[in-house]
Amino acid sequence: MTAVEGEMKEVRTLAAGASQDVADYQAALRGHKLALEALNTTQVEQFETLRRRAEGGHEGHPSAAGRAPRGRR
Numbered sequence: 001m002t003a004v005e006g007e008m009k010e011v012r013t014l015a016a017g018a019s020q021d022v023a024d025y026q027a028a029l030r031g032h033k034l035a036l037e038a039l040n041t042t043q044v045e046q047f048e049t050l051r052r053r054a055e056g057g058h059e060g061h062p063s064a065a066g067r068a069p070r071g072r073r
Helices: 003-054
Strands: none
Touching: none
């Protein structure tokens, strides 16, 4: 095997390793993106719930069932 062939083999090995590293990094980023999107969805839902409560819309909340509305303190 010539020196050039040996270097080409090493280059291919390094390129394959880099390709795997990039694939792993992309998979981790996808996972983080999905987690952040789920968190955002939850935050939007909670914000809407709090906004409805602030506007006096307690009727749709399960804990408000069977209770008379409370006055402001």
